[in-house]
Amino acid sequence: MTESSVHPDLWPAPSASGAVTATVTAPGSKSVTNRALVLAALAAEPGWLRRPLRSRDTLLMAEALRTLGVGIEEGVGPDGTGEAWRIIPARLHGPATVDVGNAGTVMRFLPPVAALADGPVRFDGDRRAYERPLNGVIDALRTLGARIDDDDRGCLPMTVHGGGVLDGGPVEIDASSSSQFVSALLLSAPRFNQGVEVRHTGARLPSMPHIRMTVDMLRSVGAQVDEPETGGEPNVWRVAPSALLGRDLTVEPDLSNAQPFLAAALVTGGRVTIPDWPERTTQPGDALREIFTEMGGSCELTDLGLTFTGTGRIHGIDVDLSEVGELTPGIAAVAALADSPSTLRGVAHLRLHETDRLAALTKEINELGGDVTETADGLHIRPRPLHGGVFHTYDDHRMATAGSIIGLAVDGVRIENVGTTAKTLPDFPQMWTGMLEA
């Protein structure tokens, strides 16, 4: 187990002296980068990954794949522009130890890859990673022919005893606690002897855009996928066995990490542009265009990117966030500053994220004078005048950015361990102060 650190350091979140006007370039998407790395590692030929996100979660993914034998050369692209990684697939092998940190994508996407490796692969990670559900992946892999030693606990640490090949075939899983169970099985499935048929049996399935992202990216490297949204059976995904192409992929900016910057325009009545906002995307962050508009701004997608303009007034919202759960902390922060109450629904599974996000948001906003209550599947937020204080972050990058949003409007907010943003956005403090000085 890698210890999650206790950080005595407190970062004074800067308040905004007026309307923020800035252009902020968001680094690459975590979810796209880590899917692209897995697919490139499983391909039949080398590929390129341009503008990859360089953060804790993606560097852990790259390091784990290297440990399994994959070549990943970090450098600039063939035309000399921007960062590009060359990924050279190779025979996957153990013995190896994979550190997943607290990355859901690493702890869920890599066990199926390890099942295709020759030799034992041990998985370990942060203390919190031991508590995050993995049973959907472990049970499914056993059904599909893998041997896994997890002391029957259904979570980390564990060892996948890869046999070099995996049968694959039909499997039922309950992915109501994380969409990543489904994505994990689909991503490696072209390399299973029979491919896979995943049938989700649970009552709910969160984060559907992330499953769409998995399906889209599989298809873009040549995989054949049947899925519910293009005429397939409800709750069933099928991936045929096939070789995967090595591609040249440019990673989109991380729209969920663009959230705090867009929120700054909303909260201060300013204007923020995020260049390279994709016209079409499976990223859940695209929903911010609608959600933040409803909360009091307007947005425009042009050749310059997405420009969001605030009005200086923030309205409460009643919204089901089950599809876009990772946006919840940022929306809760804005809602705490609104002129009317908000209800955020459909996100019970956030209790199993980096921290219990529903409990953490409730406690931290209330300690600044707020009035937030937890519901069975979300939050009620009644705005109150807030005051300064310490905003604890529980090793959760999105708690740190949420606290910073509040700090724009409330003097004296200090963020505990702002460095935890390195999970997906290592330069956050500099980007944030840069935005305010622009």
Ligand SMILES: O=C(O)C1=C[C@@H](OP(=O)(O)O)[C@@H](O)[C@H](O)C1
């Ligand atoms: O597949 C992915 O890249 C992700 C899926 C979602 O997970 P859950 O379905 O567990 O919420 C999301 O919250 C996470 O940040 C990234």
Ligand SMILES: C=C(OP(=O)(O)O)C(=O)O
């Ligand atoms: C839930 C998140 O991360 P993970 O990929 O670790 O699940 C997140 O980034 O909000």
